[in-house]
Amino acid sequence: MNAAGLEKQHQGYLQQDMPNHVFDCHIFPPKSQGKTAEAAKTGSIPKLKVLVAGMKQQLINDFQTAIKDAGLIPDHIVPGIIGPVNAFEMSLPEVFANESVALVDIGFKHSSVCVVDRGELVLSRMVNIGGDKLTAGLAEAMNITYAEAEGIKVGMAPEVRPCSKLKCNHWGANCARPLTSLNINRTAPCRRSMSPAARPSRR
Numbered sequence: 001m002n003a004a005g006l007e008k009q010h011q012g013y014l015q016q017d018m019p020n021h022v023f024d025c026h027i028f029p030p031k032s033q034g035k036t037a038e039a040a041k042t043g044s045i046p047k048l049k050v051l052v053a054g055m056k057q058q059l060i061n062d063f064q065t066a067i068k069d070a071g072l073i074p075d076h077i078v079p080g081i082i083g084p085v086n087a088f089e090m091s092l093p094e095v096f097a098n099e100s101v102a103l104v105d106i107g108f109k110h111s112s113v114c115v116v117d118r119g120e121l122v123l124s125r126m127v128n129i130g131g132d133k134l135t136a137g138l139a140e141a142m143n144i145t146y147a148e149a150e151g152i153k154v155g156m157a158p159e160v161r162p163c164s165k166l167k168c169n170h171w172g173a174n175c176a177r178p179l180t181s182l183n184i185n186r187t188a189p190c191r192r193s194m195s196p197a198a199r200p201s202r203r
Contacts, residue, residue, distance in 0.1 A: 014052070022060055026051045028120060051121065053079045081105075081112045081124050088116070102176075108132050113176075127177070138164060 028049040060077060067074040078086070084103045089096040096119055103114040107130045115123040131153070139149035141163050152160050 018054055020057050021054045022057050023052065023054045081114060081126065084112070085114050085116060085121055106130055134168065
């Protein structure tokens, strides 16, 4: 599989028609070299995991134009959901290589969940829940305006923590739902990491 093949046959691979899109892919090398050697001896083709990304051509053009207008030269355009994984690898390389980690990046309307198992991205999902729902939930529970709830969320005063904890539990359950069927190395320590921007008290 390569980018050119994806562009021509993406509907067969992705089960949907995506016209005027640009595709790229990254093939993850196998973890076990022994399995690769065994496959070479038997003449079979080892199964490899592939990360596929696609973006509208117009959106890429807009990014390139904005970058050039800023006096810069575009080198790579990376899917936003991969950003936390790359940053985590650079900041904590030993943990990245040896542990199972769930990275949650909470945005305004959506949140991304990326699971890394001993240096390999094994799952990436977007969930339709973000900081906006937490603010709206606080406003409804406390019978205050949205703007007041946003200020409370940022400050996270002790008296509102029970209410915010209830909302955050629902929030966390939605983020964790994609992980229920995931089969990872259960003997390795599993750590959950949340980006600083996702913590209301540090926004």
